[in-house]
Amino acid sequence: MNAPLLKVDDLAIHGDGVTIAPVSLSLAPGERLTLLGETGSGKSLIAQAIMGTLPRGLAARGRLTIDGEAFEAADGRSRRPLWGHRLALLPQEPWHALDPTMRAVHQVTESHRHVAGRRRHEARRAAEADLAELGLAEAGHKLPGELSGGMAQRVAFAAASAGGATMVIADEPTKGLDAPRRDAVVELLARTPERGGALLTITHDIDVARRLGGEVAILRQGRVVERGPAAQVLGDPRTDYGQRLLAAEPARWPAPPPLASRREGSVVAATALAKARGGRELFRDLSLAIHPGEIVGVVGPSGCGKSTLGDMLLGLTPADRGEIRRAPGSSRFGYQKLYQDPPAAFSPHWRLSRLLDDLVRRHRLDRRSIPPWMERLGLDERLLARRPGEISGGELQRFAILRVLLLEPCFLFADEPTSRLDPITQRETLALLVELARERHCGVMLVSHDPALVERMCDRQLSLVNEAAEKSRRRGTARPEPVSSPS
Template sequence: MSAYLLQAAGLTIRGEGVNIAPFSCSLGPGGRLTLLGETGSGKSLIAQAIMGTLPRGLAAQGRLVIDGETFEAADPTSRRALWGRRLALLPQEPWHALDPTMRAISQVAESHRHVAGRDRRASLQAAWTDLTELGLVDAGAKLPGELSGGMAQRVAFAAASAGGAPIVIADEPTKGLDAPRRDAVVELLARTSERGGALVTITHDIDVARRLGGEVLILRQGQVVERGPAQQVLTHPQSEYGQRLLDAEPGRWPRPAPLSERQAAVVSARGLVKARGGRELFHDLSLTVSPGEIVGVVGPSGCGKSTLGDMLLGVTHADDGEIYRAPGYPLGFQKLYQDPPAAFSPHWRLSRLLDDLVRRHRLDRSAIAPLMARLGLDERLLSRRPGEISGGELQRFAILRVLLLEPCFLFADEPTSRLDPITQRQTLALLVELARERRCGVMLVSHDPALIERTCDRRIALSDGSLREAEPELDPALA
């Protein structure tokens, strides 16, 4: 019997433009492996190949050993009996894992009962314990559609891990979470290996990789470019790409050039009041956004950042107060969603979805190819459906689609949470450049204070129902 909990030997994935070279790993009890790399490099596909859930048109080859049992990667159905009990996947997109008709507490309790085998009462008690540990006591009675993206991510985490599987694959488990919630999830992930299990984590957050330790593997274009102990790889990378990855952490970005001049606001609000679920989100909130200005918005998960954007866009009504939107822009007020799958029909190819957008709004079709090139999107992706590309690639398609509409105001809700540091830096630089060129005001939401500091002209913080202008953080190098 193998001494390893999880082994992959000569794992390859091919089809429809995908070519992931032989991948191998061996994780014993207590082992931790973190996969880093560019968006679309194959990190999530490796997880799906191990689980047996690859998208249509892709096929895996190689040998897998899971909890002492040998499987052929080419037979995806052979691992289904392991799901939740011996092998668990924490998915990148919580909306793919949660039943939209079930309340959060019921979804977690269901896993405790039907996967872990607890009785009804013990399952419900264990579910409340899980939600409490994740700061989700108030979310237990809510449906997934009533949760913020960060809250839904934590509920999916609790439901997937309830079965106590010894092998856990976590695909971007901390995206969209503020620092305290991110640290709490990292601590929960670490428990898998601390109790003798094996943990594979896929992340774009280099700090998460540092905290988890173990072995780090860097992928690029389906190839392993570097691997080794986390401390070594994340301090002194040997590959040129590994060094670029570390240099692209937001804290190392140059500061943006200042806005040349502020003109009449494209959107403004005065005295906004909004309550939800018996809790007041905002009281007497006021703000303005000028053409070409990038305004950062920070605050803990669930504080109302997305709700504020929806009010400014006219999607949600304020309970009181006034909102001004510049006239003359029928398509001028747009949103980049935190979870792009929620914004794309899953049934149509991306080429069809873009064609429909161009035809419906009489847009310039010739603008698509240059924007795809600037966003680093391969034209072959147009032949796939939204669920058949990586979350990072789909997020860039969301950015492409909204830029085609040439908005005058854009509310960008965690628009780069699925992107690797290099692509994130390039994408945000492009977003700022186009906002300046087109005089588009942008409100940028992020849980990363360094990203906000290095991207935005101003930073505002939401907390306890109020908004305050945050002071710029002093660069330590200048202190």
């Protein structure tokens, strides 16, 4: 039997209101393990403890063996010489992993040159090949801020994996990707164990866990509640929580109550919109109207212009052509956005309590409404004492939802608002959004890469087509316009 590439003995994490019960695991060459479970259950903290990058206020104890070398979990600095060479982390938040001033191809080139040890020109060629394989051949010259969330995720993936580490930890590696890109990343992840490495994956996407195979462990409230072969755990879970998790896949959701009646007028409407970016047309002659209380889903591949369209309706990005009309007499603060990547929307330097206090003072809100919203969103009050980078991605996403709801918007552009949430919390959060949209007559444009989610939650859907992919598929024939259809 092969010696394990990663052996974790009684790894526990504690401090600042967090308690992760002792976890033990072992991964030999060729093996793969996927961690599933509720948002905030400690999945990412386990990965950070292995890497030695736990947030301030948290401490680990236990023992680690990585590629035959022993480490104390408490000594995070001791693993730094392994980064990139023998131990690699594909991060959950690409914005924390990418240099905002460096173009995509240069970031990947640096990894090939300084981690893998390739010569300058060889490193550049390898970086270009990596980006092309991930569908980013034309994005190499762009800065991270010019990329969609899914594109930035793929660049971070290419940069982190360029060093050829044999032990790879992938934290939500397919978040924000459409189905074809997700499947491509899953195939790339699978190469590590196929080539004799080991793979530890953290995901909320049950289908990704199925495709990766190997073993699956389900965490809840800091404890592993079920573990076994993927086919068994994901096909016939033994625990009540495992059964609830599987039942919460979007394809199994009940449809929300239909819109009782369409109110007169619209919260936002657009006529004959056109937009190009980077010399490429995203869409043209696009017309739509969103009515009070209506949920309109937007689907399409990464980079096709979904986020750009929402920003245009909010007045954050100008249209090249066309007209946008908003409800007469509405406040400019009534048009709000839930960002795909909440770290980009929160100051990292202040505690969450201070950030909410600033919002309350700025807009003269009633602070007494915050605790009830936190309870409905499943947020522990103790999280208010932390900074945005000190809580899980799913918890920060729910704080972003809380912040927007406090402003009582009449139009909400929700850009992948639940991409960091486990299926159970995702279903509960979206059901709450739909309920509030109906109650308060707030129009919602919901972007998602999950067609089943849009099918279940939305009254209508708009499909945007990636121009380059469509031209390739249709061999140069006319590109169809965006299609709006009932869900």
